[in-house]
Amino acid sequence: MSTPSLDEARLEQFLGQMVGDMSAAVGAVMTRVGERTGLYKAMAGGEWLSSDGLAERAGCAPRYVREWLSSQAAAGYVDYDPAEDRFRMPAEHAAALADEDGVFYMLGAFDLLTSLWADEDRFVDAFRSGDGIGWHEHDKRLFSGTERFFRPGYQMHLTAEWIPALDGVESKLKEGATVADVGCGHGASAIIMAEAYPNSTFVGYDYHGESIARARQLAGEAGVGDRCVFEVASAQDFAGTGFDLICNFDCLHDMGDPVGAARHAASALVPDGTYMIVEPMAGDSLADNLNPVGRMFYSASSVVCTANALSQEPRTALGAQAGEPALRGVLEEAGFTRIRRAAETPFNMVLEARV
Numbered sequence: 001m002s003t004p005s006l007d008e009a010r011l012e013q014f015l016g017q018m019v020g021d022m023s024a025a026v027g028a029v030m031t032r033v034g035e036r037t038g039l040y041k042a043m044a045g046g047e048w049l050s051s052d053g054l055a056e057r058a059g060c061a062p063r064y065v066r067e068w069l070s071s072q073a074a075a076g077y078v079d080y081d082p083a084e085d086r087f088r089m090p091a092e093h094a095a096a097l098a099d100e101d102g103v104f105y106m107l108g109a110f111d112l113l114t115s116l117w118a119d120e121d122r123f124v125d126a127f128r129s130g131d132g133i134g135w136h137e138h139d140k141r142l143f144s145g146t147e148r149f150f151r152p153g154y155q156m157h158l159t160a161e162w163i164p165a166l167d168g169v170e171s172k173l174k175e176g177a178t179v180a181d182v183g184c185g186h187g188a189s190a191i192i193m194a195e196a197y198p199n200s201t202f203v204g205y206d207y208h209g210e211s212i213a214r215a216r217q218l219a220g221e222a223g224v225g226d227r228c229v230f231e232v233a234s235a236q237d238f239a240g241t242g243f244d245l246i247c248n249f250d251c252l253h254d255m256g257d258p259v260g261a262a263r264h265a266a267s268a269l270v271p272d273g274t275y276m277i278v279e280p281m282a283g284d285s286l287a288d289n290l291n292p293v294g295r296m297f298y299s300a301s302s303v304v305c306t307a308n309a310l311s312q313e314p315r316t317a318l319g320a321q322a323g324e325p326a327l328r329g330v331l332e333e334a335g336f337t338r339i340r341r342a343a344e345t346p347f348n349m350v351l352e353a354r355v
């Protein structure tokens, strides 16, 4: 085998990129440790702390905390004062790392990442065999991580921007409407809507029984369990009808029969009812998605979304970066005629469709 001549500058640049990737990957383990030990929360007040002071406050072993804090300073997650040998977390970082109920909290994503590492062997097998991997077959942290990662975005945008962007829907929800949240997972979106619109009733459907059990528990804890119920059912054949609004939050592209799901939604809507499809933000083509968000979505899609779609007939796998033209194609094939992009954020696009 002949050795190709290497462009040294290009090689160096790429090796530098790989070092950055390795650093981020091992740093993600430290982020999980910081969350689970309470170290981030113990720093949330923003004051300067010695590593021993932080260890005492968080109830952790000082030598471990010293090393962990050094990694956090190298990551730029915390500030370091070399003169006094002390550390502090800026308020902006605390919003992402320590405020678990806040809209900027990011650590749910790391819960999800943990599940991907745990299932690595299974992914390798699937790449070889071509078999699908159902949502229910993953390490459980995929389910909790998805809920915890997506919920802050729904809290920030769903009732403040997305519902008001739909034609005539907000007033119906305020008066009293019937809503289905299909592919609801742990039900975060249904519960947020139930809290915001007390005259309306909500049904969440998901084929994954464990997720539905958790959704019921969370609705009860939120005090909306009487108006926000959850059923185990697939998007292609759930039993309810007469819905004013049917929603899919980040799940239509996960389904092996997205046209069947959209067609069933069309049949379960009242005349002139609204179908709201929230999907990951994507450009119209692969070339438009070659950026860090695209990398994240394509990677998770390879082993979660595409894998789930391949586990369901007829194995149509849109992928998490399907883009608006492909999604429109699905909706049109299912019989929807009035389709528009109603809203968008850096992570999501919101499509509105009517028959």
Ligand SMILES: C[S@@+](CC[C@H](N)C(=O)[O-])C[C@H]1O[C@@H](n2cnc3c(N)ncnc32)[C@H](O)[C@@H]1O
Binding pocket: 135, 136, 146, 147, 150, 182, 183, 184, 185, 186, 187, 188, 189, 205, 206, 207, 208, 211, 233, 234, 235, 236, 248, 249, 250, 251, 254, 255, 256, 308, 312
């Ligand atoms: C990425 S998760 C999104 C969950 C939830 N909508 C959210 O935003 O947090 C995708 C969900 O789609 C569900 N799902 C996949 N295929 C389905 C199908 N054919 N029918 C119903 N639910 C399905 C999975 O069980 C999973 O809960």
